Amino acid sequence: MMICPHCQSENREGAKFCNECGSPLLSCADKTQVIDAVALGDAQELNGREEADDADKTQVIDAVTPLNAADPKISGVDETNSFKLIDEDDPDFIDDAAELQDIEEAEDEELGQTPDGQAASHDAIDDAEREALDEALPRIDIAQSGGSDSLASEQTRKIDLNAANTVDLSGFERLVDSSYVPPARSWRSGDTMELPKIEGEPAPAQKKYESPDAEKEAKKCKAARRTRAIVAVVVVAILAAAAIGVTYSMELWGGKTVPDVSGEAQADAIWLLESKGFAVDTSQVKSDEVEGIVLITDPAAGSRVPSGTTVNVSIATPRAVPDIVGSTQDEAKAAFEKEGLGNVTFKTVKSDETEGTVLEVEPQAGTKVKSATAVTVTVAESYVVPDVTGKSQDDATAALKEAGYAVEVATKYSEDGSEGTVLSTDPAAETKLKSGSTVTITVSKSREKELISETYAFFSKGATVVVDGINYEVVSCDSVNYEGDGRVSYTITAKKFENTLFFGTIYGSAEQKSGTIKWNSDNSIASSNPSLKK
Incomplete structure (x- = not known):
């Protein structure tokens, strides 16, 4: 366990910096090396100075120097191991003490001691440091002696304070009570330490070894660690995202990107796709583009798909006028839509082919x-008997012949008085009929006109008729009126006559006779009033 000299926090063995405040930490080995270096350097400097000044001068170590056994101030001392106290007025002692004081102050500064001997709260030396210092002091002796046994015996002798050798230290002030036991050091942050009271002396003021801003510094350290942790996480996340992005863009994972091969020749596109690890399937698509180039791909260019995926490549193929002759009009429309041709015109012509059959296509x-090229399609239209009802016989005959038909005429009496008007056709109008077939038209014939004409012919001038059994010779037919349903009325001027054997034909005077005649359909008299007969 390592203790921070600044905030007294516990740290793991071998740590370089404090976990709480971030101060640098020194291991026992590091501190020993520092102490050794300082002690060795000071010893060499002192030894050199002593050799230059006086080879016989006595080295003072630890504020105690070997004494001369002849000094009368010390009693009960062995002759061979006698010591004498240093004369404080001796100039040599003053110089040596000053040298020693400088060495101690330098050591105190290295070890974290203040000039007055009071350890600072943030640089206190622990037991391990003291042990390192104890190990360093003998090295000073060796360094001063230069490794010579004779020089060590003459210039450096340590005080032997064993049971056989005692020194009268009366007259020296006792600084520490003999019963005093140093308290165990407390190195935990926030703890304090108090020395026990010395009898007869006021207790020293309690001294805190805690930094007044320890809590603030601890929070600051925690905040700093938290910030560093967050920054580290963010940096790691950014680096991870960058690595993911780079490897993804390099297509090391996540599939392959379908390249854009539109506009490329078919062979080039297939090679490029297969080199990327894709399977290729082609299909022909009608287009106005150059024949054989790639139009689109499925999946589309730029798509990210697994390696080995089949990519369907649409290859441009030219449009052409479809062969639709003999097809129906609906089939022709579907063929043009499939080919992508939109500028198509259909026209019809009369034909004996099945109606709607394509007869011709141009081109x-x-x-x-191209898709916008004009195409004309000729489609069969059946021959149909035209509607000529109401037309005159001549006009109807001309229309039927123009439609490709032969014409026959039939008549039918009409009571409305019209004459020569087509009443109907056979086959009827709008009937589909092959060209060259015969169409019979029925033309109206006026019954009124016919019967009036027949009546005038019956009562022609000079004609003889028998009216109610009396012979009359018609002088004139004065009037004839059609009354409908084959009946006419008439008025004639006639004179009686009689044929005699001796006198021949005797004529009477002329007189008018009126009556009605009912005609049969064959224009024979069905009945009359008065009765008439030829």
């Missing part, structure tokens, strides 16, 4: 065209 089938 011809197989011609390479």
Whole structure:
């Protein structure tokens, strides 16, 4: 366990810096090396000075120097191991003491002691440091002696304070009570230490060994550690993200990116995709682009997919006019849509082919065209009997012949008085009929006009008729009116006549006769009033 000399916190063995305040830590070995270096340097400097001044001068160590056994101030001392006290007025003693004081102060500064001997609260020396100092002092003796046994015996003799050799130290002030036991040091942060009271002397004031800003510094240290930890985490996260991004962009994981091969020739595109580790499947797509170049890919360019994925490549193929002759109009439309041709016009012509059958296409089938190229398609339209009802016989006949038909005429009496108007056709109008077929038209014939004409013919001038059994010779037919349903009324001027054997034909005077006639459909008289007969 290592103790921080600044905040007295415990740290793990071998730590370089304090976990609480961040101050540098020295291990026992490091401190011993520092003490050895200082002690050895001071000893060499002192030894050199002594050799230069006087080889016989006595070295003072630990404020005690071997004494002359002849001094009368010391009693009960062995002749061979006698010592004498140093004369404080001796100039040599004063010089040597000053030298020793400088050495001690230098050592105190290295070991963290203040000039007055009071240990600072933040540089107190622990037991391990004291042991290192004790081990360093003998090295000073050896260094001063230069390794010579004779010089050590003459210039350096340590005080032997064993039971056989005693020294009368009366007259010296006792600084510490003989019963005093140093208290155990407390190195934990915040603890204090108090020396026991010396009899007859006031107790020293309690001295705190805690930094007044220890808590603040501890919080500051914790905040600093927390900040460093956060910064470290952020840096690690950034580096990890950068590594992930770089490796992803290098396609070391996460699949492969589909390259953009649009506009490339088919062979080049296939080679590029296969070199990236993809399988390739091609399909032809009608297009106005140059034949054989790549239009699109599926998956699309830039997509990230697993290596080995099959990429479908659409290759441009030219549009061409489809072969649709003989197809129906609906089939032709579907073929043009599939080919991507939108500028198509359909026209019809009369034909004996099934209605809606494609007869012709322009441009011809197989011609390479663009999507906007105009295409004309001729489609069969069936022949149909035109509607000629209400037309005159002549106009109806002309229309039917223009439609590709032969014409026959039939008549039908009409009571409305119209004459020569087409009443119907056979087949009926709008009937699909192959060209060259015969169409019979029924033309109206006026019954009124016909019967009036028949009546005038019956009562023609000079004609003889028998009216109610009397013979009359028609002088004139004055009027004829059609009354409908085959009945007409008439007025004639006629004169009676009689044929005799001797006198021949005798005529009477002329007179008017009126009556009605009912005509049959064959224009024969069905009945009359008065009765008439030829």
